[in-house]
Amino acid sequence: MRRSEISAPSQAQGDADRPAHDHSGDALPAGPFAGRDISGLGRDLREGRVTAEGLVRLTLDAVAEINPAVNAFVHVDPAGALAAARRADAELAEGIDRGPLHGLPVAVKDIIMVAGLPVTMGSRHFTGHVPDEDARCVAHLRRAGAVIIGTTVTHQFAYGPTGDRSASGPARNPHDRRRMTGGSSGGSAAAVAAGIVPLAVGTDTGGSVRIPAALCGVAGFKPAYGTIPADGVFPLSRTLDHVGLLAATPRDCLIAYRTLTADVTPNAGPPTGDTRNAAHLASAHPAAARPRAAWLDPDGLFSCDPRVAATVRAFVESATGPLEEVSLAPDVVRDLGEAYVAIQSSETAAVHATRLAQAPDLFDAEVLERLRGATEMPGWRYVLAMEARPRLAEAVGALFARHEVLALPTVPITAPPIGTREVELHGAPAAVRAALLSYTSMWNVLGLPALSIPAGTLDGLPVALHLITRPLQEDSLFSLLEDPHEFHQALDLT
Amino acid sequence: MRRSEISAPSQAQGDADRPAHDHSGDALPAGPFAGRDISGLGRDLREGRVTAEGLVRLTLDAVAEINPAVNAFVHVDPAGALAAARRADAELAEGIDRGPLHGLPVAVKDIIMVAGLPVTMGSRHFTGHVPDEDARCVAHLRRAGAVIIGTTVTHQFAYGPTGDRSASGPARNPHDRRRMTGGSSGGSAAAVAAGIVPLAVGTDTGGSVRIPAALCGVAGFKPAYGTIPADGVFPLSRTLDHVGLLAATPRDCLIAYRTLTADVTPNAGPPTGDTRNAAHLASAHPAAARPRAAWLDPDGLFSCDPRVAATVRAFVESATGPLEEVSLAPDVVRDLGEAYVAIQSSETAAVHATRLAQAPDLFDAEVLERLRGATEMPGWRYVLAMEARPRLAEAVGALFARHEVLALPTVPITAPPIGTREVELHGAPAAVRAALLSYTSMWNVLGLPALSIPAGTLDGLPVALHLITRPLQEDSLFSLLEDPHEFHQALDLT
Known part of the structure; x- marks a missing residue:
């Protein structure tokens, strides 16, 4: 599985202001985890077709x-990852099975603390x-047996939905660099x-997991x-920050989510070749019919590229059949947008107040300009x-009176050129x-679970x-597009 | 006890901008409750020397x-008060005793809702x-048998520590009008x-109970x-607002406080002439030695008139003996002050955002100017x-390591002329x-109990x-200046 067809000149580190080289004509080789899922990798590990150390070596080669x-990584930790992988292999050999993420390489956004690794925001x-110290979610990952492979590029201080302003240079879209x-x-x-890793952790304050998931064609879950x-x-x-997950499929996001939110107890029995540790979680979610979904008119929120809307709607309706259409009152949409901006600006400007005063030149120019704008948000608007949140939650809650799920595009456009x-x-x-941000940030104001699924x-x-x-x-969110029976069987992760 | 020596021309209603007439040379007659306390009034009521209706009539005459x-009242409710007083008398006659406030006239600040009375802020x-609907504290007062006599002048929207800007005209200091x-x-x-009422309810966001209590020579308690x-x-x-109590003595504040915060159950036994209903509260506070107090250097907070500092210190030390002196670090003082202004400005400007946009001309000119200033407080400072509050609470908490009570003047000056x-x-x-505000507002940031006691x-x-x-x-707070044994006996309110 080693890949040697390096197709692009090695130009990724550097300043965002440097002109982007044109790599679009080059084919990007598929990474070792392209087309793989967590369940399959778990079976391969437990049935001896691969080792955790082997998975790490594949990852390191792909990096x-x-x-x-693509400039996805800021820092990679071969020694730490190999050591963790060998421990994971040894545990499995001893019959200690930490569940679905045991032995799998995971990447962590460069804004989430990983003990001993450089984390630069x-x-x-x-x-x-x-x-x-590890962030709590990283500690949970390790406890679940995951192998931290390194840190991934974040828009500077996570303050931007474009992903192209960072001291580590812009991340590049694998579909068109x-x-x-x-x-x-x-x-x-x-x-x-x-396909460099099967799972990555991100953060989402206004869409920061779901937007790049959408533009890059992977699944992204903001719980x-x-x-x-x-x-x-x-x-x-802090009021809007969520930790989220990115993986090839929604189901992999769900497996990781359940693993991270469960009180994982290592299975001390013999390695059985399965990952039933997570099965007790599934039992908390009784089988149900397909959830009722509604199509939330995207143009009521922000102009949508009509081809995007048509593609996404056709995609979801191919599984669900025709969806009833619902919409939000314009004043609710406006108030959600204003609340998002007031909360985000005030809290972000507070986070950076000292840096703005003492070291403004170290910011990226665009980030600095936006931060300076954020300092002008009046306190009364924040208050x-x-x-307003309870009232807005009630207004949005009314949409769920007859439906469990709202569906719309994740973003109204496809990925624009960097810059x-x-x-x-x-x-x-x-x-x-x-x-x-137009379809994602409102759900952060209300803290609602939201999932982005590749739709073509x-x-x-x-x-x-x-x-x-x-x-x-x-x-x-995860069962809507699935056969209900098959989905609930799959949740047993056997 | 009727007073006929009306000593001042009846000029109190009107606009704050009107020049104040000079009443200073006139003697103000003592009201019917001057020199009386709640315990004594309760005994008189229960031993038949006076009725609740009689107390209301005394109050109405004094009004x-x-x-x-003095322009203390905005609205007086003779019919409602007399009806409530008659009910209180009837209850006592039937053996229903609601405790220490039963049958006593109470005034309520014109910013606290009283069902059926005009409340104008x-x-x-x-x-x-x-x-x-009644505010919760008013409902508690009524349940405790208190008789709501009317509403008292507030600085407009409670937004000012001077008390001299209100659509009802400035309140006037009975010591010098x-x-x-x-x-x-x-x-x-x-x-x-x-002496018009034995008890009044106020609110205190930065000192609004304690400051007027101090300048007018009564006790004021912000719990x-x-x-x-x-x-x-x-x-x-909302973060800083407290409901507080004003009475002639600290002990009356304590009795009212305990009554308002207890789950008062009417005593259905025969009228015993005492007010033991509150005794169960006292039992929750075991007798103790005199609390340890420290003198908090006022000049570390704000310049203090040296005669004020000397008078107040001599007053407290005459009871406690010489006090150890403590001080707060200048950065803690500064941060408490900045926190107070940032929180208060942002939240107040939010409360009035719609009025500022739609009906600015209805504000008092000074209040309007201050509100407009408050709209400019940046959100990041509020955040x-x-x-900062937990850190500041910790810094202030260190002062309580060896002392239970901090003592200083309530305000650094005596009452200035109106305007x-x-x-x-x-x-x-x-x-x-x-x-x-300089000695009072910091305690609102931390929500600490504070009491102002007349000190000469x-x-x-x-x-x-x-x-x-x-x-x-x-x-x-209440026992510091008392003989410990006598204080704890008195708490039985027998």
């Missing part, structure tokens, strides 16, 4: 060969910064999309607020936004940042379906 | 005779506003100081945050202020608002001792 073209403010990954978890999305703890994640906006800040939509100019391509670029539900209804 | 000079925005009461609960303080619920109180700044906005302190000009006069004007403690240590 060497593919990463220069994509900014020169943190050059050489090595945390002492002239194009942005979306962000801010752009490196995590690119690493999964390129309900707080379900994966954000301790040890560098804050962007009103925080107070682009304006596109045309319905014949009018639209700001790229506003467009990218347009001109070779991925488009994605976005599903939203209420807390404790997360299963419905 | 008619004294209020024109001191602003023309609420002319004719009659709430349907050219001078301000302090605020914002200026009418409540004046009503108690003039720990939330202990008297603020539901039904028009908000100034940082809210986040004054600058005074001289230590030979330098000082803003009156800043001076008035300077040139005929009251000065006050300010005591601060930690939540659940409230008793120490």
Whole structure:
């Protein structure tokens, strides 16, 4: 499985302001995890067809060969990963099975603390910064037997949905390396999309997991607020920050989510070749019929490229049949948007107040300009936004009276070229940042679970379906497109 | 006890901008509750020397005779008060005893909802506003048998510590009616100081109970945050708003506080002439030695008139003996001050955002100017202020390592003339608002219990001792100046 057809010159590190080289004509080799899923990898591991160490070596080779073209990784930890993989192999040999993620390589966004690895937030403010402690989600990953392979490019301080402004240079979309990954978890999305890792962790404050997942053609899951703890994640906006997961398929996101949110107890019995450790989780979610979904009119939120809307709607309706259409009142949409901006701006400007005063020059120029704008958000708007949330939650809650799931595109456009800040939509100019966030950020205000699912391509670029539900209804996001019987059987992960 | 020596022309209603008439040469007659305390009134009631109806009539007469000079009341409710008093008398006759406040007239600040009475917040925005429901503290008062006599002047929307800007005109200090009461609960303080009522309810966001209590020479208690619920109180700044009590003596504040925070069950036995209903509360606070107090250097917070500091310190030390002196680090003082302003400004500007946009002309000019300033507080400062509170609480908590109580003056000056906005302190000009708030607002940021106690006069004007403690240590505020044995006996209220 080693890949030698390195197709792109090794130009990825560097400043975002440097002109992007044109790699679009080059074919990107498929990474070792392309077309693989977590269940299959688990079976291979437990049936001896592969070892955790072998998976790490495949990953390291792929990083060497593919990463220069996509700039997904900031830092890779071969020694640490190999050591962790050997421990995972030894445990399996001794009959200690930590569940579905045992022995699998995982990448972590460069804004989530990993003890002993440089974590830079994509900014020169943190050059050489090595945390002492794992973020809680990283500690959970390790306890579940996952192997931390390295850190992935984030838009600087996670403050941007384009993924192309970082001290580590822009992440590049594996589908067209002239194009942005979306962000801010752009490196995590690119690493999964390129098949370098089967799973990556990201953060999502306004769409930062789902947007790059959508633009890169992988699945991205933002769980309900707080379900994966954000301790040890560098804050962007604590009220809105979520930890999320990116993988090739929704089902892999669900497996990882359940593993990270379960109190995983290592199975001390003999290696059985399965991963039933997670089965007790499934039992908490009784089998059900296919959830009822509604199509949420995207143009009621923000102008949608009509081809994107048509592709995504056809994709979901091919599984569900024709969907009833619902919409949100314009004042609710406006208030959700204003609340998002007021909360995010105030909290982000607070996070960076000292750096803005003492080391403004270390910021990326665009990030600096946006932060300076954020400092001008008045406090009373923040207070009103925080107070508005119960009323807005009630208004959105009414949409769930007759449906469990809302469906719409994840983003209204396909990935624009890196550095682009304006596109045309319905014949009018639209700001790229506003467009990218327009279908995702509102759900962060309310803390609702949301999933982005690859829904096909347009001109070779991925488009994605976005599903939203209420807390404790997360299963419905994952089962909507599946055969209910097959889905619930699969949840046993046998 | 009827008073006929009306000493001042009836000029009190009207606009704050109208020049104040000079009433200073006139003697103000003592009201019917001057020199009386709640325990004594309760005994008189239960032993038949007076009736609740008789107390209300005394109050109504005093309102008619004294209020024109001090402008303490906005609205008086003779019919409602007399009806409530008759019910209270009938209950006592039937053996239903609701405890220490049963049958006593109480005044309520014009910003706390009283069902069926006009409540105006001191602003023309609420002319004719009659709430349907009692604020929770008012409902508690009624359940405890208290008789609501009417509403008292508040600085407009409680937004000012001077008490001299209201659609109802400035409250006037009974000690010198050219001078301000302090605020914002200026009418409540004046009503108690003039002996018109034995008890009044106020609110305290940065000192609005304690400052007017201090300037008017009555006791003012701001309990720990939330202990008297603020539901039904028009908000100034929800994070800082406290409901508090004003009475002639600290002990009356304590009796009222315990009554309002207890689950008062009417005593269905025969009227025993005592008020033992509250005795079960006292039992929760075991007898103790005199609490340990420290003198908190006032000049470390804000310049103090040296005569005020000397008078107050001599007053407290005459009971406690020499006090150890402590101080707060300048950065903690600064951060507490900044946190207060950031939180208060942001939350107040949020409360009034719609009125500022739609009906700015109905505000008092000074209040409007301050509100417009408050709209400019940046959100990031609000976020940082809210986040700073645990750290600041820890820094202040260190002061309580060896002492239960901190003592300092309540305000650094005596009551300035109405309308004054600058005074001289230590030979330098000082803003009156800043001076008035300088020793009180920091405790609102931390939600600590604080009590203002009359501590003598300077040139005929009251000065006050300010005591601060930690939540659940409230008793120490009230027992510090008392003989411990006598205090704990008195708590039985026999």
